[in-house]
Amino acid sequence: MANVVGFFLAALMYGASTLAHVACWIGGSRRCARLSRPSLLAAVSLHGLAIVLRWVEAGYAPFSNAFESFSLYAWGLTVVYLLAGSLRRYAALGVFVTPLALLSILVASVLPTRIEPLVPVLQSHWLPIHVGISFTAYAFSTLAFVAAVAYLHQERALRQPARRSWARQLPSLEALDGLQRRMAVLGLVFMTGAIMSGSMWAEKAWGVVWVWEPQQTASLVTWFIHALYFYLRHSAHWRDRRGAWLLVGGFVSVLVTFVGADLLAPDSHHDFLF
Amino acid sequence: MQITQIGLDHKTAPVQVRELLALPAARIPDALETLSASECAGSGYAQEGVLLSTCNRLEVYALVEDGPEGDGALREYLERISGVSRSQFDPHLQVRHGQAAAVHLCEVACGLDSMVLGESQIQGQVIEAHQMALAHGATGTVLSALFRTAIQAGKRARTETAISQHAVSVSHVAVELAGQIYDNLTDKVALLIGAGEMAELAAKNLVDHGIGSLLVVNRSAGRAAGLARQFGGEALGWDRLNRALLQADIVISSTAAPHAILRRDVVETAIQMRRNRPLFIIDIAVPRDVEPAVGGISNVFLYDIDDLQQVVDANLAQRQREIPRVKAIIKAKVSEFMAWYRTLDVVPTIVDLRRQVERIREMELERAMRRLGGLSDPERDVVRIFSQRLVNKILHQPTVRLKERANGCDSYYYVEALRELFGLPRPKPEMDQERPGG
Known part of the structure; x- marks a missing residue:
């Protein structure tokens, strides 16, 4: 049970950090970092500890049910944000990242938290590898989405300069464009890894590499969207709003991969999530 | 003694009058020494003094005698340091006393x-004025506390409110917009179209902000070459304009041409050949040099002079909305200061001293009575009267002497010492270390 207590303590810190980020954003102050960043670090550390405790208590990687998935998504997103966004100039993006992490935490917190015996299909050393790679991909794609949203916001504000806008706190278009590109490329790399590791596991578990079940299909779509982003960026020079919108689409596809596919097709192979 | 502020600024006096009283920096040390000699010997016009002299104002802050004598002395002082007859500036002078003077100094420091509105340079000038006065022994306990109060108010106003946020001049707005598009300007290329006065200002502004390189295109090659030489840029012939568009990240156009120079199709082609790299165009020419339709191209950010002016207006309006918040900070700081300042008065100090001693007397009297026990009433009276007389005799000299000094130039030192030695209440204004320019 200690891991659940840890999770809820971390949830409180996520909430506090989100509040701090939003308050600083509205207050327009640059002294944000004093409260918002340390609270996020506290949240992610507590949360990491809770996940390790759960791993020890369960005896297997705690990436198997819906509670664990949403919890892991929030944790992965925050870790990647803190690492990738460690530079001061991206600090303002926390106002987009923290609510997303908090939302995922809130979803997790209403789901059953009990540790159940692992279903046979998941009893494999592929579990932590495949899930770890997949959630890293989700985190990078989400950050690419965050950068894209910030880019669109900044771009719009630049078209109406006299209107008072929060965009003035955001990084420059140039910085946001660079961040989109870097996050998307990492998302694409890890998504490739997720699909490959999933296929290898499928081959081992079911004897087939590919079965066109909803989640596999959705992950392939996500992969294609990110690949398309790079193709259009380089050949058609979509280094503008169009590229950013494509990354927004990529995030929607991640959501479908992550949650939607299971909700739409509950009898798929990934249905152990729900 | 009271705090008095006398002076004039851009609101009260036209420039012809301001320049009469203008005080060059080199003459400030002398002027400070004339204002207030550090020793309390009655030389100088004031007991403490600070001079705040900027291009828009000359203000004297001084500790002088109450009433018209003090004001008169300061008017005489202004006459002496300016060498101008009083009648020429007198109608424009503003005089404030006590709290009003304190509030005024805080408002000045906050940029109100x-x-x-809200400009930041004045904060540094207030700090400098205080330090000059310190260095020349012109200021003392009271005015230094007042200036620290104002400097702290200025700092708080700028960090806690948006009174100094966002650019309020066209050139700074342009730089702020550039900062929303580009991360830094050191690797960017700026293209100036036209080589007139406006282009020169723009070039200076860009170079000041560390632009990577500068291209100048002009109808007359000679002027382009001159401007390029002045700012370390490169002059190009008019026929190279379209090619320069491929290199540039920032374009500033300011020609006197009667028709558009950059048409949509030209810029559209350039953007395609630039592989959609963003282009930031500022059109400060009237009539405009750039077709408005250019602004509709993806990744082109076009602003004309009206756009920039609108941003200036919006930012100024935002600063205006912050005034009440700044005034609240000033009110808090000034009331803190005034609470301390009032303790420097002689009368409340005597009252505090008497109250404290009287409390001790009563406590000790009661104690003695308890221990003596069974005294008759006349005996009790003797003891009580003894205690009262003792206290009165001891307090008599300090009270009389303090009152004698009430209007003397060194009363504050005695009051401070008395409060310190007897442990009387002394609300100190919060005085942290001040840093120049901070």
Whole structure:
């Protein structure tokens, strides 16, 4: 049970950090970092500890049910944000990242938290590898989405300069464009890894590499969207709003991969999530 | 003694009058020494003094005698340091005393009284004025506390409110917009179209902000070459304009041409050949040099002079909305200061001293009575009267002497010492270390 207590303590810190980020954003102050960043670090550390405790208590990687998935998504997103966004100039993006992490935490917190015996299909050393790679991909794609949203916001504000806008706190278009590109490329790399590791596991578990079940299909779509982003960026020079919108689409596809596919097709192979 | 502020600024006096009283920096040390000699010997016009001299104002802050004598002395002082007859500036002078003077100094430090609302330079000038006065022994306990109060108010106003946020001049707005598009300007190329006065200002502004390189295109090659030489840029012939568009990240156009120079199709082609790299165009020419339709191209950010002016207006309006918040900070700081300042008065100090001693007397009297026990009433009276007389005799000299000094130039030192030695209440204004320019 200690891991659940840890999770809820971390949830409180996520909430506090989100509040701090939003308050600083509205207050327009640059002294944000004093409260918002340390609270996020506290949240992610507590949360990491809770996940390790759960791993020890369960005896297997705690990436198997819906509670664990949403919890892991929030944790992965925050870790990647803190690492990738460690530079001061991206600090303002926390106002987009923290609510997303908090939302995922809130979803997790209403789901059953009990540790159940692992279903046979998941009893494999592929579990932590495949899930770890997949959630890293989700985190990078989400950050690419965050950068894209910030880019669109900044771009719009630049078209109406006299209107008072929060965009003035955001990084420059140039910085946001660079961040989109870097996050998307990492998302694409890890998504490739997720699909490959999933296929290898499928081959081992079911004897087939590919079965066109909803989640596999959705992950392939996500992969294609990110690949398309790079193709259009380089050949058609979509280094503008169009590229950013494509990354927004990529995030929607991640959501479908992550949650939607299971909700739409509950009898798929990934249905152990729900 | 009271705090008195006398002076004039851009709101009260036209420039012809301001320049009469203008005080060059080199003459400030002398002027400070004339204002207030450090020793309390009655030389000088004031007991403590600070001079605040900027291009828009000359203000004297001084500790002088109450009433018209003090004001008169300061008017005489202004006459002496300016060498101008009093009648020429007198109608424009503003005089404030006590709390009003304190509030005024805080408003000045916060930029509320500046020509450009909320500008930051004045904060440094207030700090400098105080330090000059310190260095020349002109200021003392009271005015130094007042200036620290104002400097702290200025700092708080700028960090806690948006009174100094966002650019309020066209050139700074352009730089702020550039900062929303590009991360830094050191690797960017700026293209100036036209080589007139406006282009020169723009070039200076860009170079000041560390632009990577500068291209100048002009109808007359000679002027382009001159401007390029002045700012370390490269002059190009008019026929190279379209090619320069491929290199540039920032374009500033300011020609006197009667028709558009950059048409949509030209810029559209350039953007395609630039592989959609963003282009930031500022059109400060009237009539405009750039077709408005250019602004509709993806990744082109076009602003004309009206756009920039609108941003200036919006930012100024935002600063205006912050005034009540700044005034609240000033009110808090000034009331803190005034609470301390009032303790420097002689009368409340005597009252505090008497109250404290009387409390001790009563406590000790009661104790003695308890221990003596069974005294008759006349005996009790003797003891009580003894205690009262003792206290009165001891307090008599300090009270009389303090009252004698009430209007003397060194009363504050005695009051401070008395409060310190007897442990009387002394609300100190919060005085942290001040840093120049901070």
